[in-house]
Amino acid sequence: MVQPRRSPREPGLMSVGENKLTTDELGEAWGEIATEIKELKSDVAEMGQRVDRMQNTHDAQEEELDHYMQEILTLQESNHELQYRLEGLENRSWRSTIRIRRVPTGAMPGSLEDFVIRLFRHVAPALKAQEVILACTHRTGHLSQTRG
Numbered sequence: 001m002v003q004p005r006r007s008p009r010e011p012g013l014m015s016v017g018e019n020k021l022t023t024d025e026l027g028e029a030w031g032e033i034a035t036e037i038k039e040l041k042s043d044v045a046e047m048g049q050r051v052d053r054m055q056n057t058h059d060a061q062e063e064e065l066d067h068y069m070q071e072i073l074t075l076q077e078s079n080h081e082l083q084y085r086l087e088g089l090e091n092r093s094w095r096s097t098i099r100i101r102r103v104p105t106g107a108m109p110g111s112l113e114d115f116v117i118r119l120f121r122h123v124a125p126a127l128k129a130q131e132v133i134l135a136c137t138h139r140t141g142h143l144s145q146t147r148g
Helices: 016-093 112-123
Strands: none
Touching: none
8 A cells, every 4th residue: 555645744744944953942042051051060070079178177176186095195194193192102101101902801801910910921031020010900891882
């Protein structure tokens, strides 16, 4: 079967003038798209620069934080050393008193005085029992209640 020829004026077909107008509109749209893409590229580049600056700032802050953490650790060690030295000075300053901390409750089957004398024999074997003069001994509380 032979189909009839369509005429150029059939519905749905454009004339040359109409086609040119559409081509011009497409060219304009393409130019606008290209402009928008350039703006997007510029925005992305600017955001990349901002991210780089933020990373550099973050790295510098991280280094500074590490420095301060090290200083804190050094100061804590110094503080512990000073507390230890202060306790030693306190132990020797007031009426030749010696403070013994953290004596476990079960370590003293007898009296506290017996425990102290046994402790001195262990620490200073050359010291005779009669050379140790105990004016008084007392316990300050359970291990959890004493400060250390």
